[in-house]
Amino acid sequence: MKRFHCRCGAQLFFENHRCLKCGLDVGFDPQLMIMVPVDGETSVYCGNWSDHGVCNWLRPRDNSNHLCAGCQFNRTIPDLTLSDNLKRWASIEQAKKRLFFTLMELRLPLESGWQSPSKGLLFDFLDDERSQPGHYSGSFVTSGFCDGVVTLNVLEADDAARAAMQSEMLEPYRTLIGHFRHESGHYYWSLVSDDVESKTIFKGVFGDPKADYATALRRYYHEGPNFDWHSSFISTYATSHPLEDWAETWSHYLYIFDALQTARAQGLITDAVEEMTIAERIVCWQDLSIVLNEMNRSVGGSDAYPFSIGEGVTQKFEAVEEVILRLQAEWIS
Numbered sequence: 293m294k295r296f297h298c299r300c301g302a303q304l305f306f307e308n309h310r311c312l313k314c315g316l317d318v319g320f321d322p323q324l325m326i327m328v329p330v331d332g333e334t335s336v337y338c339g340n341w342s343d344h345g346v347c348n349w350l351r352p353r354d355n356s357n358h359l360c361a362g363c364q365f366n367r368t369i370p371d372l373t374l375s376d377n378l379k380r381w382a383s384i385e386q387a388k389k390r391l392f393f394t395l396m397e398l399r400l401p402l403e404s405g406w407q408s409p410s411k412g413l414l415f416d417f418l419d420d421e422r423s424q425p426g427h428y429s430g431s432f433v434t435s436g437f438c439d440g441v442v443t444l445n446v447l448e449a450d451d452a453a454r455a456a457m458q459s460e461m462l463e464p465y466r467t468l469i470g471h472f473r474h475e476s477g478h479y480y481w482s483l484v485s486d487d488v489e490s491k492t493i494f495k496g497v498f499g500d501p502k503a504d505y506a507t508a509l510r511r512y513y514h515e516g517p518n519f520d521w522h523s524s525f526i527s528t529y530a531t532s533h534p535l536e537d538w539a540e541t542w543s544h545y546l547y548i549f550d551a552l553q554t555a556r557a558q559g560l561i562t563d564a565v566e567e568m569t570i571a572e573r574i575v576c577w578q579d580l581s582i583v584l585n586e587m588n589r590s591v592g593g594s595d596a597y598p599f600s601i602g603e604g605v606t607q608k609f610e611a612v613e614e615v616i617l618r619l620q621a622e623w624i625s
């Protein structure tokens with residue numbers, strides 16, 4: 293994330309709708325990619341802000357669409373008359389907007405399924421029996437990606453429930469933005485899965501994307517990862533199937549890009565992430581993540597980055613970057 297400032301000089305955060313120092317109304321302009329004052333003339337807040345107090349993005353005043361460019365990707369939002377859903381949805385939107393910021397910084401194609409039914413992206417944020425026991429009896433929503441749509445169980449936005457799921461699944465890390473990053477990896481793979489060059493890059497490091505999915509997942513949940521998975525996989529879940537390995541590696545590629553961009557914006561490192569090679573990013577991030585983890589332990593928190601990057605993972609990051617270059621080229625053409 294970059295660093296933004298109000299005209300009074302105070303730092304503005306990506307989620308702000310008001311400057312905490314001078315009280316000026318501010319919002320994020322997705323065309324300029326900066327936080328700006330809201331003048332109510334050329335640009336106005338997203339309709340989800342005026343209607344629900346959710347989202348601080350701006351939209352052009354004369355735009356026929358009531359929603360900002362980011363909220364237009366929603367196909368289903370949770371039923372806001374049900375308890376906790378407004379708070380949960382607000383957290384979901386914040387995480388989704390952070391993902392979008394990184395995707396836009398990477399100049400990746402980003403069209404909604406309304407704009408492009410065959411290639412666009414949409415989101416369903418759904419309840420089930422676990423998130424609203426009194427209203428969705430017998431239903432079970434699994435988060436995932438299918439046919440251009442990312443589905444997220446809104447329970448993932450409930451901190452206590454998410455911590456319980458993390459503990460049950462023995463995961464070192466489970467966050468909303470992590471879900472979004474992972475599922476975006478499946479989406480972008482779907483855009484290039486017929487591209488011969490991308491398939492060659494993929495098969496060279498991740499394996500066969502068409503390997504039987506159900507069999508692979510069943511084996512993973514029964515047997516777990518090999519004892520030496522650390523050397524070539526970023527996480528245990530990455531060992532379950534080549535497509536999950538891709539999505540996990542993609543997710544960490546975005547994580548590290550965002551974290552290094554933030555570190556430079558906040559004065560912790562001098563080099564720009566865009567100008568670093570993958571190898572340089574990994575070295576820089578390994579040093580920085582140790583500092584970050586130690587700081588977190590000092591203040592009583594858990595590790596911010598509970599992963600180590602094995603040698604075999606570097607070439608997987610390079611493969612992700614090669615595919616990103618192909619996606620960027622498609623966007624430009």
Ligand SMILES: [Zn+2]
Binds near residue numbers: 301313
């Ligand atoms: Zn200010």
Ligand SMILES: [Zn+2]
Binds near residue numbers: 339340347359364
């Ligand atoms: Zn919005």
Ligand SMILES: [Zn+2]
Binds near residue numbers: 474535536539
């Ligand atoms: Zn996945």
